[in-house]
Amino acid sequence: MFSNNNRNARSESKSVMPTSNVNIIGSGTSIQGDIVCEGDIRIDGQVNGLVSTKAKIVVGPEGEIIGDLVCQSADILGKVTGIVKVEDLLFLKGNALVKGDLYTAHFEMEPTAKFNGRCYMEPEEVAAANTNLKEKNGRPVLTEETTEEA
Secondary structure (H helix, E strand, O other), X not given: OHHHHHHXXXXXXXXXXXXXXXXXXXXXXXXXXXXXXXXXXXEOOEEEOOEEEOOEEEEOOOOEEEOOEEEOEEEEOOEEEOOEEEEEEEEEOOOOEEEOOEEEEEEEEOXXXXXXXXXXXXXXXXXXXXXXXXXXXXXEEEOHHHHHHO
């Protein structure tokens, strides 16, 4: 009686495989183009293009993104050049280097990290900026309607 149930439990446990929703761009990998995913993503290589997820992005110490970053939360230890839009917590760690404007609800930065750009943390400013971003000389700028309201 007990051995029969035990066999069924073993066969059921073997058929259930844990699923991983973490995407990894390894060191030495270079991607030209946009990355859009649902789960977490870790970048230890280089990406030229948009990186977007509904979850968390981690840019490793050797990772580099040249393009925009859109996510729920982010830990940046490498380099990002572009607009960073994070719904919750943006954390710049270690020797992170970010060149571009930040839009986030919460921002934390270690003393060794570097950031060159503007930071927007008010929900109204973030929403307005998302609809009024334009480029001038290859850099993102806000249109005059947004700057007049502020």
